[in-house]
Amino acid sequence: MKHPLLFSLLFLISTCVFAEAEFLVDSDWLSEHIDDDNLVILEVRYHPHRYHTVGHIPGAIQVQRFKDLGDNQGYPLMRFPSKDQFQSTLRQWGVNDDSTLILYDDSNTALTTRLFYLLELYGFNTEQVKILNGGTVDWSAFEEMTTDPTPQPKPGSVTLKAANPKLFVEWTDVYDNIVSSRDPNFVLLDARPREMYTGKVVKHSISAGHIPGAINIVSLDGTSAQKWRDDEAIASLYKEIAKDKTIYVYCHDGFRMSLTYLQLKHLGYTDVRLYNGGWSHWGNRLTLPVVEGEEPYSGDFAL
Structure with missing residues (x-):
C-alpha cells in the first residue's frame, strides 16, 4: 500500500516538471492590457509589407526583421546588431527601461524569439517581455486588425548593456x-x-x-x-x-x-x-x- 503523502508528492512532482512559460500570453491578455500606458506592441512579420496590406494589431509598431534585427553593415547581414544600433532602434519604437513589450509574428514565434533574444543579449529585463502565442492568427480570430498607420511614438530612453558574452x-x-x-x-x-x-x-x-x-x-x-x-x-x-x-x-x-x-x-x-x-x-x-x-x-x- 502506497503512503498517501508520498503518493501526493510524487503526483505533484510529475505534474510540475515544467513551469508555465511566463513569457507566452494569449489574445485575451493583450486585450486586457492593450491600453496600458507603458505597453509597446511590436510586430515582426515574415513578409514585412503585410503590416500595411493585411493589417496589424491596433497600436503595433512594425519591426522589419532583417533591417531592424541584424547588422546592416555586417557580413552576413544577420550577425547581431551592435548595442548602440539596437538601442537606437528600440528608442525609435518608444521603448523605455520600464516598458512592457508584447511581441508577435506570423511565423510560429520564430521571428519574435530573435527579438526576445537580442533584448536579453543586451541586458533588457525580459521579465517585461511577452510573446503573443498564436500571433496574428490568435488575435485576428477574435479581434480586428487595422491598416491605419500607428503614430510615431515619443522617442524612448532605454539604456542597454554590453552584449553578454555567455549568450x-x-x-x-x-x-x-x-x-x-x-x-x-x-x-x-x-x-x-x-x-x-x-x-x-x-x-x-x-x-x-x-x-x-x-x-x-x-x-x-x-x-x-x-x-x-x-x-x-x-x-x-x-x-x-x-x-x-x-x-x-x-x-x-x-x-x-x-x-x-x-x-x-x-x-x-x-x-x-x-x-x-x-x-x-x-x-x-x-x-x-x-x-x-x-x-x-x-x-x-x-x-
Missing part, C-alpha cells in the same frame, strides 16, 4: 570545441529543416550540408498552428541532450536558432549560446569544413 559564440569557438577538439562538454545543434542539414537542399549559402559534429533538431517542430506545443512535446525534441552541457546553436539567419534558445531555456537548460552569423556565415566561407548526409560526422571527419 553567443563566434565561428572560432565552434571550430575549437566541436570540429577540432570534440569536447564532450559541448553540443552543437543545427535548428534548420532536415533537408538543409543533410545538404539535399542548398539555401542561404554556397556550401551544402552542416557543420561537422552538429546534430539536427528542428526547432519549429516544437510549434503547431502558430503556437508552442506543450512542454512534454518540446522536451521530447531535446531528450537526448543533458542539461549540464554547453549548447551551441545555429540556423540560417538567426530566427530558428533563437526559437531553440528560448525552448531550451524554458526547459531548464542553463548554458545555451547562439552562433553569431550561423550557417549564412559558415556555409559561405569556402575554407571551413562541411559534412553532407544524415550523420553529424562523415568522410574524413568520421575517422
Whole structure:
C-alpha cells in the first residue's frame, strides 16, 4: 500500500516538471492590457509589407526583421546588431527601461524569439517581455486588425548593456570545441529543416550540408498552428541532450536558432549560446569544413 503523502508528492512532482512559460500570453491578455500606458506592441512579420496590406494589431509598431534585427553593415547581414544600433532602434519604437513589450509574428514565434533574444543579449529585463502565442492568427480570430498607420511614438530612453558574452559564440569557438577538439562538454545543434542539414537542399549559402559534429533538431517542430506545443512535446525534441552541457546553436539567419534558445531555456537548460552569423556565415566561407548526409560526422571527419 502506497503512503498517501508520498503518493501526493510524487503526483505533484510529475505534474510540475515544467513551469508555465511566463513569457507566452494569449489574445485575451493583450486585450486586457492593450491600453496600458507603458505597453509597446511590436510586430515582426515574415513578409514585412503585410503590416500595411493585411493589417496589424491596433497600436503595433512594425519591426522589419532583417533591417531592424541584424547588422546592416555586417557580413552576413544577420550577425547581431551592435548595442548602440539596437538601442537606437528600440528608442525609435518608444521603448523605455520600464516598458512592457508584447511581441508577435506570423511565423510560429520564430521571428519574435530573435527579438526576445537580442533584448536579453543586451541586458533588457525580459521579465517585461511577452510573446503573443498564436500571433496574428490568435488575435485576428477574435479581434480586428487595422491598416491605419500607428503614430510615431515619443522617442524612448532605454539604456542597454554590453552584449553578454555567455549568450553567443563566434565561428572560432565552434571550430575549437566541436570540429577540432570534440569536447564532450559541448553540443552543437543545427535548428534548420532536415533537408538543409543533410545538404539535399542548398539555401542561404554556397556550401551544402552542416557543420561537422552538429546534430539536427528542428526547432519549429516544437510549434503547431502558430503556437508552442506543450512542454512534454518540446522536451521530447531535446531528450537526448543533458542539461549540464554547453549548447551551441545555429540556423540560417538567426530566427530558428533563437526559437531553440528560448525552448531550451524554458526547459531548464542553463548554458545555451547562439552562433553569431550561423550557417549564412559558415556555409559561405569556402575554407571551413562541411559534412553532407544524415550523420553529424562523415568522410574524413568520421575517422
